[in-house]
């Protein structure tokens with residue numbers, strides 16, 4: 001889909017696999033199942049005003065649940081992070097995927113917060129992941145630091161063989177040495 005605006009800017013969306021594109025007026029949003037599920041009341045990591053470190057840190061510290069359920073899925077405290085983005089983010093912050101949110105130190109919560117913002121902005125600036133193309137056929141330039149692309153490989157940081165876990169209804173790749 002390509003949407004042209006009056007100021008000559010445009011928005012393009014390319015769907016891979018399953019998805020939906022809806023054109024709605026503001027007053028129709030509340031009736032939209034997709035909007036209510038994914039966007040209402042949950043902070044967006046690209047919105048500075050909604051996604052603050054104070055709020056993020058406080059919510060993590062209070063929850064004795066797995067870190068993945070706080071970042072991905074219907075109970076997440078940010079909207080829009082995929083299982084792949086999760087693997088990338090926690091590898092780059094050296095956090096083990098089985099950690100509980102409430103067990104993270106203040107420093108770890110800070111680096112997690114900073115890394116979420118960094119990974120999202122890098123993915124946007126580089127035109128998305130390298131396994132996808134946009135509507136013009138241009139390939140994304142972002143290569144995830146961790147994820148299924150690292151299957152059967154060794155860690156680029158320490159050389160340890162990458163492991164795979166089943167976690168929260170999906171597979172999570174990790175470096176057992178770098179991630180604690």
Ligand SMILES: [Zn+2]
Pocket residue numbers: 155156157158159160175176177178179
């Ligand atoms: Zn490693």
